[in-house]
Amino acid sequence: MHITILGGGGFLGRKLAARLAREGQLDGRRVTALTLxxxxxxxxxxxxxxxxxxxxxxxxxxxxxxxxxxPQTEVIFHLAAVVSAAAEADFDLGMKVNLHGTLAVLDTCRTLPKPPRVVFTSSVASFGGGQGAMVPDDGRQVPANSYGAQKAIGELLLQDASRRGFLDAVCIRLPTVMVRPGRPNKAASSFVSAVLREPLLGLPATCPVEEDFAVWICSPRRAVEWFLYAATMDTAPLGLDRGINPPGASVSVAQMLAALPQEARRLVSFVPDTTIQAIVSGWPAAFTAERARRLGFSEQEPLTEVVRAFIEDDLEATRAERATG
Structure with a gap:
């Protein structure tokens, strides 16, 4: 099986590649080549x-x-994207990568002798509704930011391409992924990882929202599990609807801080940021995700395990990267 990861240099792309390299197979089939x-x-x-x-x-x-x-590619993980705040700040760049990049992937798939499975990373940012929303599986996508709009458009394009037989898509609307290793990025949700990662590194962190602000989250480990499952699942039960709201977890900033050692919590201060607040306030904080569970997508682990996984998987590497950067 030949696999390609677009966005293979990003943190989820690297984790996905490492998992494939470690196991050497996907759903019992030997991986014969990987392109990053x-x-x-x-x-x-x-x-x-x-x-x-x-x-x-x-x-x-x-x-x-x-x-x-x-031509021999069977699975494409399309993770390449310009993230939320960057796409909001630079409309043309967001459109180029998030929309026209997806169109280019679609066109490339049409040239292959056999329609490939395409696992596309969409986002909860493709929904609106804000803090009070509980999004059902058939909830309407009404994004309140350009990134979310571009992801929703990409979903529709891949859904229609699947109907026409050009490819076989599964679009995973990723929750906010935490804890991200390395340095803060340009995602509006970057603070969600920062309020945990920075204190664990012994560094101060600022939070732009209030303690009661809630976020729909998943761990890097769970995101990779969902990618691998989506790559080989039976897509017949999906029908025309190729969008999946995976079973993440709704957690508040207060709950995130409670998962830290007490001395680390003292390193977090609250500094309002109206630009970030304007983007993230439209994101819903909870999803029913019943369809994903019925389809076999695994449940998000508890927040304490998310923090433990970061410490086990990424803390020392992040510490070394930050010391040398």
Missing amino acids: FDLNTPVPPAEAPFPIRTLAGDVTDRAALAEAIP
């Missing part, structure tokens, strides 16, 4: 039982995509 593609050349896992290609290129470049997605 990103704007900058991705760093491959140290060891793998199959060849790994690493390519740099623009996701809107058809020629670059043709190299990243050769």
